[in-house]
Amino acid sequence: MADRELTFEVFRFNPQKPEIQPYLQTYKLNETTGMTIFIALNRIREEQDPSLMFDFVCRAAICGSCAMIINGRPRLACKTLTNTLPNKIKLFPLPVFKLIGDLSVDTGTWFRHMSLKTESWVHTSKTFDPKAQEERMDNETANKIYEAERCIECGCCIAGCATANIRDEFLGAAGINRVARFMLDPRDERTPAEYFEVVGSEEGAFGCMGLMACDDNCPMELPLQMQLAFVRRKIAAIGLGYKPKKGIKLA
Amino acid sequence: MLLQKTLTKSNKTDLYLDLAELTSGLLLVGFLWTHMLFVATILISQDMFNSLSEFLDKYYLSYVGIPFIVVVALFHFVIAGRRIPTRMQEQRIVWQHAKMLHHTDTWTWVFQTITGMAILVLAGIHVWMVTTGWPIRAVNSAHRMESFWWFYLVLLIVGEYHAGFGIYRQFVKWGWFPRKPIGYVTKAITAIILVLGLAAMFVFVQLGGAL
């Protein structure tokens, strides 16, 4: 492995300068021990090309900002070691999200929209009393919620999902996983019908075609298949037993 | 919110469509696998094959079953077909995406839609050939098989592929069992059905040649 020369082919495009067509730029770099894509990109930017745009914050698989397409797969740049890859490494920004430039995309707007749409907060009628002792929760429930909470909003599951690539409004695995998280939470007082309103459509639970690119590509290894299926079954059961109010008609 | 979307907001349509997709898929796979087991009775003997067929005729099972399956298949085509990316740009996105991702389950889905459309045409021809050459007896089938073995070979592979991966996908989507074992089980069943189908075809073609 030692002394490999790596060839990076990097997608270059700046939406601010649309007159320059997207192109692939090649960089060469000598591999070092323990090198990640994150380290490699920083070296390229420092030593070869200060104009290269890409995102990172934590460099420790926590913030979710460095996700990109690495040799075809959506992955975290900071968690991907170059020694797991061939000499030629192709880098693209994530699809689905708004392109900021080169490898940098805006996942924040997408995730905020998703949070609002799924109403990602505990719906409760209780008023918060800062002096009271915290309510207890049994360990099993807490662990189940935590399993869904581990999502770092990197967007890999969305970028890898063919459905999300062609259906703008699809909430994707991250969104449906988010709903699962609140359905599991006993503090959330939403009624089954309210949950149905949120995900009982093809923009939510019924839009997923079961391609499993999310399950196979989540860097945090969330059990996305089981979360998607859990919500699908639950929402289907709710839907079969609930009567929506009649709407008004145009004509 | 937009007026047209607010007023047509789906309520439960998408749920019913998904359940219809599930039911039609399960019925069709159940049918196809049963059908192939019935065809495979030729491996035991011609008499066995003929008496099964006569039995199905006698109790009108064929006359009810065939139209029923045709209706379910058309229904399935419309319901499952709504997932097919029909606009040109969607097509380009899906192909580009599948090529980029090197991901098995994404490719199998692309072929799921292609084999589905192929089945629509091939199974239509198959049903027409069988019903116009009624009744189903070993001799008639052997004649058809001898002349059109290449057609049946394609239909067998395309149909088994679509059914095998289709039912795998349904189990994955509804999550009744873990994903990996379901993959092995559906692949194993598909392999068995394929072998039975090929063996039956071989016997039929031999039979056709001997007549």
Ligand code: HEM
């Ligand atoms: C009439 C021609 C047919 C067409 C056009 C067609 C088309 C499709 C398409 C596009 C899908 C993908 C749907 C999705 O990803 O959600 C699909 C799924 C499926 N098809 Fe077909 N198909 C046909 C016939 C059949 C037959 C004969 C069988 C049974 C052997 C079958 C069994 C299935 C199953 C089990 C699924 C999975 C459904 C699901 O995921 O819920 N199909 N079909």
Ligand code: SF4
């Ligand atoms: S399983 Fe569903 S959400 Fe996940 S990639 Fe496939 S279609 Fe998208």
Ligand code: SF4
């Ligand atoms: S579910 Fe996984 S892949 Fe999707 S955003 Fe969360 S951490 Fe990333």
Ligand code: FES
């Ligand atoms: S830099 Fe934070 S996850 Fe990679």
